[in-house]
Amino acid sequence: MTGRCPFSSRRGFLAAATGLVAAAGSATVARAAATEPLPAIEPFWGEHQGGIATPAQQHVYFLAFDLRATKREEVAGLMRTWTEAAARMTAGDTAGVLGTDTARPGADSGDAIGLPPARLTITFGFGPGLFVKDDKDRYGLAALRPEALPDLPLFNGDQLVEARTGGDICIQACADDPQVAFHAARQLARLSYGAAEIRWAQSGFNPAAAPGETPRNLMGFKDGTNNPTPKDAARFAKVVWAGEEGPAWMRGGSYLVARRIRIALEHWDRTEVDFQEEVVGRRKYSGAPIGGGHEFDTPDLAAADKDGNPTIAENAHIRLAAPANNDGAQILRRGFAYNDGVNLTAERWPPWRQGMEFDAGLFFLAYQRDPRAGFIKIYDSMSKLDAMNQFATHVGSGLFACPPGAQPGEYVGQALLGGATG
Amino acid sequence: MTGRCPFSSRRGFLAAATGLVAAAGSATVARAAATEPLPAIEPFWGEHQGGIATPAQQHVYFLAFDLRATKREEVAGLMRTWTEAAARMTAGDTAGVLGTDTARPGADSGDAIGLPPARLTITFGFGPGLFVKDDKDRYGLAALRPEALPDLPLFNGDQLVEARTGGDICIQACADDPQVAFHAARQLARLSYGAAEIRWAQSGFNPAAAPGETPRNLMGFKDGTNNPTPKDAARFAKVVWAGEEGPAWMRGGSYLVARRIRIALEHWDRTEVDFQEEVVGRRKYSGAPIGGGHEFDTPDLAAADKDGNPTIAENAHIRLAAPANNDGAQILRRGFAYNDGVNLTAERWPPWRQGMEFDAGLFFLAYQRDPRAGFIKIYDSMSKLDAMNQFATHVGSGLFACPPGAQPGEYVGQALLGGATG
Numbered sequence: 001m002t003g004r005c006p007f008s009s010r011r012g013f014l015a016a017a018t019g020l021v022a023a024a025g026s027a028t029v030a031r032a033a034a035t036e037p038l039p040a041i042e043p044f045w046g047e048h049q050g051g052i053a054t055p056a057q058q059h060v061y062f063l064a065f066d067l068r069a070t071k072r073e074e075v076a077g078l079m080r081t082w083t084e085a086a087a088r089m090t091a092g093d094t095a096g097v098l099g100t101d102t103a104r105p106g107a108d109s110g111d112a113i114g115l116p117p118a119r120l121t122i123t124f125g126f127g128p129g130l131f132v133k134d135d136k137d138r139y140g141l142a143a144l145r146p147e148a149l150p151d152l153p154l155f156n157g158d159q160l161v162e163a164r165t166g167g168d169i170c171i172q173a174c175a176d177d178p179q180v181a182f183h184a185a186r187q188l189a190r191l192s193y194g195a196a197e198i199r200w201a202q203s204g205f206n207p208a209a210a211p212g213e214t215p216r217n218l219m220g221f222k223d224g225t226n227n228p229t230p231k232d233a234a235r236f237a238k239v240v241w242a243g244e245e246g247p248a249w250m251r252g253g254s255y256l257v258a259r260r261i262r263i264a265l266e267h268w269d270r271t272e273v274d275f276q277e278e279v280v281g282r283r284k285y286s287g288a289p290i291g292g293g294h295e296f297d298t299p300d301l302a303a304a305d306k307d308g309n310p311t312i313a314e315n316a317h318i319r320l321a322a323p324a325n326n327d328g329a330q331i332l333r334r335g336f337a338y339n340d341g342v343n344l345t346a347e348r349w350p351p352w353r354q355g356m357e358f359d360a361g362l363f364f365l366a367y368q369r370d371p372r373a374g375f376i377k378i379y380d381s382m383s384k385l386d387a388m389n390q391f392a393t394h395v396g397s398g399l400f401a402c403p404p405g406a407q408p409g410e411y412v413g414q415a416l417l418g419g420a421t422g
Numbered sequence: 423m424t425g426r427c428p429f430s431s432r433r434g435f436l437a438a439a440t441g442l443v444a445a446a447g448s449a450t451v452a453r454a455a456a457t458e459p460l461p462a463i464e465p466f467w468g469e470h471q472g473g474i475a476t477p478a479q480q481h482v483y484f485l486a487f488d489l490r491a492t493k494r495e496e497v498a499g500l501m502r503t504w505t506e507a508a509a510r511m512t513a514g515d516t517a518g519v520l521g522t523d524t525a526r527p528g529a530d531s532g533d534a535i536g537l538p539p540a541r542l543t544i545t546f547g548f549g550p551g552l553f554v555k556d557d558k559d560r561y562g563l564a565a566l567r568p569e570a571l572p573d574l575p576l577f578n579g580d581q582l583v584e585a586r587t588g589g590d591i592c593i594q595a596c597a598d599d600p601q602v603a604f605h606a607a608r609q610l611a612r613l614s615y616g617a618a619e620i621r622w623a624q625s626g627f628n629p630a631a632a633p634g635e636t637p638r639n640l641m642g643f644k645d646g647t648n649n650p651t652p653k654d655a656a657r658f659a660k661v662v663w664a665g666e667e668g669p670a671w672m673r674g675g676s677y678l679v680a681r682r683i684r685i686a687l688e689h690w691d692r693t694e695v696d697f698q699e700e701v702v703g704r705r706k707y708s709g710a711p712i713g714g715g716h717e718f719d720t721p722d723l724a725a726a727d728k729d730g731n732p733t734i735a736e737n738a739h740i741r742l743a744a745p746a747n748n749d750g751a752q753i754l755r756r757g758f759a760y761n762d763g764v765n766l767t768a769e770r771w772p773p774w775r776q777g778m779e780f781d782a783g784l785f786f787l788a789y790q791r792d793p794r795a796g797f798i799k800i801y802d803s804m805s806k807l808d809a810m811n812q813f814a815t816h817v818g819s820g821l822f823a824c825p826p827g828a829q830p831g832e833y834v835g836q837a838l839l840g841g842a843t844g
Contacts (some may be wrong), residue, residue: 058488058600061761098707102695109691110706115629146819178480178600179629179640182761186780190691198778200764207537207601218601220532246435269531273524284519284532297803339483339604340762358608 007403041117044090046405049412051121051335052240052367053230059176060204060336060363061181062258063189063224064167064398065196067130072139076417078195082171082188085409092117092285095187096296097171109190111183118177122184124412125256125400129168144416146246147371148255149401155383157394164260164396165353167199169238172256178203200396202260204336204363212293214287218337218360219391221280222287223293226322227334239374241369249415252404257331257375260396262339263361265388267347268391279387281316289318315387321378329377331368338363361392371399423481430788459671468827469674471834472543474662474756474789475652479541479596482626483603483760484588484680485611486820487618489552494561497552498839500617504546504593505833514539515607521523531612533605540599544606546834547678547822553592555792566838568668570677570792571823579816586682586818587791589621594678594787600625613801623819624682625784626758636709636717640759640782641690641813643702644709647717650754655806661752662789671837674826676789679753679797682760682818685783689769690813699787701809703738711740723747737809743800760785783814793821 025255042050068076085095094168096107131137131145153322154160171188175181182203188199217223228239242250262310268276273284281299282289289299291311303311312319323330346356368374383389406412464472492498495718507517511534517528552625553559553567578581593610597603604625611620631637639645650661664672690698700705713733723741725733734741745752760783767779790796805811825835 102699102706104694106642106695106706108642109640109687111638111640112629113638113642113707114632114635116632118630126619128817178627178761179759182640182759182782186691189780190688196762198806200778201780203761203763205600207534208540208599210536210538213536215691216533216535218533218604220528220530220535240700258742265531265678266612270527272526273528277524283530285535322472336606337601339600341625342620356622358611359621360604379604 051123086122281318424614502833508544703740
C-alpha cells in the first residue's frame with residue numbers, strides 16, 4: 001500500500017468532516033435558499049437538448065426502446081409526437097390536452113397534475129440500431145450513422161446483462177421530483193405503442209448536497225470534483241458538443257454512454273478507510289487528492305514518497321481517469337446513484353456467504369463530443385487497471401447519439417429523420 | 423356503468439385541474455415556503471417511534487430481516503445497537519463515531535456526510551417469526567406474542583412472492599432525501615451481520631405536492647383524502663396506537679401492514695376517465711366523491727340515481743374502504759409509490775402482447791391499533807369486491823408489531839426483549 005499521509009493531517013480532515021455533520025441543520029436552510037435561483041422550468045427548445053448542460057436534477061428515469069416501426073416516417077412521427085409531449089411536460093403541463101371527453105382515456109395519466117415542473121428535462125438519443133440492426137438498414141439511415149457511434153467494445157470485466165443493454169432509442173427524463181420524472185417517461189412510453197417497445201429502464205437519484213458542495217456517491221467519496229462545468233464555456237463545448245467533425249444532423253448534439261455499475265457496497269464498507277483512499281486516490285472526508293490539502297487541488301500525479309513510490313497509486317481511480325493520463329480526454333459525467341433493492345448474491349470474498357445483498361451502485365451517464373476519444377479511450381485502460389474494479393461490475397450498457405435541440409415547430413432528430421425516404 | 427355526472431359539472435373539474443397545472447410555477451415557490459416550518463430533524467426518542475405520526479417524507483427504504491440469532495440476548499443486543507445508531511443518524515450524524523483510526527473500516531460508509539438530516543425517521547417492527555418460527559419458540563417470547571399479530575390470512579387474489587414477503591424484524595427508514603434513507607438502512611444492515619440477514623427490501627417515493635394539497639398516486643387520483651391526521655388527536659390515537667387491550671410492551675406502539683401492490687399502469691392508462699372514476703368512486707381531477715362537489719365532501723354512500731342505482735358504485739374503492747362500510751374500522755395509510763423498472767409481463771387483456779411493462783405501483787404501508795379490526799377486516803371484503811383489483815396485484819406482504827418509542831438509555835423493544843431469558 002502506498003501514499004499514506006501523516007496521522008496529524010488525517011485528523012484535520014476528520015475534524016472538517018465532523019463539522020459538516022454538525023452543521024447539517026443549518027445546511028438545510030442554506031440549501032433551500034440556494035435552490036431558489038434554479039428555475040422551476042428548464043427550457044425545452046433551443047440549440048441543445050436539455051438534460052446535458054442542465055445542472056443535475058435529483059432524479060432520473062431512463063428508458064431504452066427497441067423500435068418496431070418498419071418505415072422511417074414512423075420513426076419521424078414518433079419523434080414528432082414525443083417532442084410535442086416533451087415540450088408540454090417540461091413546461092409543467094400534461095402530455096396532451098386533457099379535453100372534456102371523459103368517455104375516452106385521458107391524454108395523460110394525471111399523476112403529475114398539481115406538481116411543479118420540478119426542472120424536468122427530457123433528452124432523446126439514438127442507438128446504433130436506428131441505423132443498422134441485424135445487418136439491415138431498416139430506415140435508409142445507415143449512411144448517416146456517425147463514426148462516433150460505433151458498437152461499444154466489450155471491455156475487460158464487463159458482465160453485461162442483455163436485458164439491461166442496448167436500445168435503438170433512449171429517453172433520459174430528469175427532474176427534482178421522482179414522480180415527475182417517472183410520469184414523463186410513462187407518458188412517452190404510452191405514446192410509443194406500436195412504434196417502439198421498452199427494452200430496459202433504470203431509475204436513479206442524487207442527494208441534495210449543500211450549496212457549493214460536491215455530493216458524495218454511495219462509496220462515501222465526493223464525486224464529480226473535476227467535472228467540466230458550463231461556467232467554463234469553451235472547455236465545456238470542446239468536451240461535450242459535437243461539431244463539424246461529424247454529420248451535420250449531430251452538430252450541437254452529444255453522445256451519451258450509459259452504464260449500470262453494480263457496486264459491492266457490503267465489501268466496500270468492510271475495507272479500511274486508508275485502503276479506500278488509495279483505491280480512489282482521494283481522501284475520503286475532505287475530498288482532497290492524496291498529497292493535496294483541499295478538494296479542488298490538482299492531483300499531483302508525479303509526486304512520490306521517499307522510497308520513490310507514487311503518492312497517488314498507479315492503479316488509483318483518479319489517476320487512471322485523469323485527462324493527463326488519457327491524452328487530455330475528458331467527459332461530462334452526469335450520473336446518479338441507483339438502488340434496486342436486494343437480490344441473491346454469492347460473495348466472492350470472506351465471509352463467502354450467499355445471501356441478499358444490495359443491488360445498488362452507480363447509473364453512470366456521461367456526455368461527450370466523441371466516445372472514441374472519450375469514454376471508450378478512458379475506460380479501455382481503467383477497465384484493466386482501476387483498483388476500484390474489485391468493487392464495481394458493469395452489468396448494463398448503452399451508447400446513444402443525442403441530436404441537437406429543436407426549435408418550436410421542429411422535432412428532435414428532424415435533420416436526421418426528416419428527409420425523403422431513400 | 424353508473425354514477426355519471428352531468429357534463430357541465432365535469433368541465434368545472436377540468437377547469438380546476440387546468441388551473442392547477444397552469445399555477446405550477448408559482449406552486450414551486452409556495453411549496454418551498456411551506457416546507458420551511460417542517461423541522462430538519464425529527465425526534466427519535468419519545469413515547470412513540472418516529473415514522474408513524476410523522477408527516478410522510480418523500481422517500482422510504484424498507485428492509486425486512488430474518489433473524490439468525492440463537493438467543494434472546496443477541497436480539498436484544500441487536501436492538502440496542504440499532505437504537506443507538508438510529509438515534510445518531512436521525513439527528514444527522516454518522517451511524518457510529520468515525521474516530522481517527524483510518525487503518526480500520528469506518529464506522530459509517532460516509533455517503534451521507536454533509537447531507538442534512540432530511541427528517542429521517544427509523545421505525546422498527548417485529549414480525550411473527552420473532553415469537554414463533556417453524557413452530558419453535560426460539561427466544562422464549564411466544565407467550566408475549568400479541569393476539570393482534572396473527573399470521574396474515576391469504577386474501578382473495580393474493581399473488582405473494584416468497585422473496586418479498588414476511589420477515590422477523592423490519593426497518594422503515596423515511597427521509598426527504600433518498601440517499602439519506604438508503605444510507606440509514608445500509609448502516610443498520612451492516613450492524614446486523616451475524617444476528618440477522620436481509621430478506622427483502624423496497625424503496626418508494628411520494629411526490630412533493632403543493633401545500634395543503636393531497637398528493638396524487640400513480641393512478642392519477644388524489645390519495646389520502648380521508649386519512650386520519652394527528653390534528654384530530656383523539657381519533658388518531660384510537661385508530662393508530664395500541665392501548666391496554668394487548669401486552670404491556672406494545673402500549674404506545676402500532677401494527678404495520680406492508681403490501682407491495684403492483685399496478686397494471688399500462689392498462690389503467692387505456693381505460694376511460696369515466697370508468698376510472700367509477701372504479702375509485704371519486705372524480706379524477708377534483709378528487710370529489712362522485713355526487714359531491716369538493717374533495718373533502720363526505721361521500722354519500724346512500725345516494726342513488728333516478729333508476730335507483732347507487733351514485734357511488736357498489737364495488738367502488740372508496741365505498742368498500744369507507745369506515746361506514748367496515749363497522750367504523752380505519753387505518754393510517756402511510757404508503758409510497760414504488761418504481762422498480764420494467765420486467766417481462768404477459769398481458770391478460772388486449773392487445774395480449776408480451777413485453778416489458780412497468781414494475782411499479784404502491785408500496786402500501788398502514789399503521790393501526792389492531793390489524794384484526796383494521797387492515798384484515800377492511801381488506802377481507804375489498805380483496806373480493808373492489809373494482810380496482812382488476813389493476814392491482816398484491817405481490818409482497820408483511821405484518822409487524824412496532825413497539826413504542828424509547829427514552830434515552832433504553833432501546834426500542836426493551837420492554838419485550840429486556841427480561842431474563844426464560
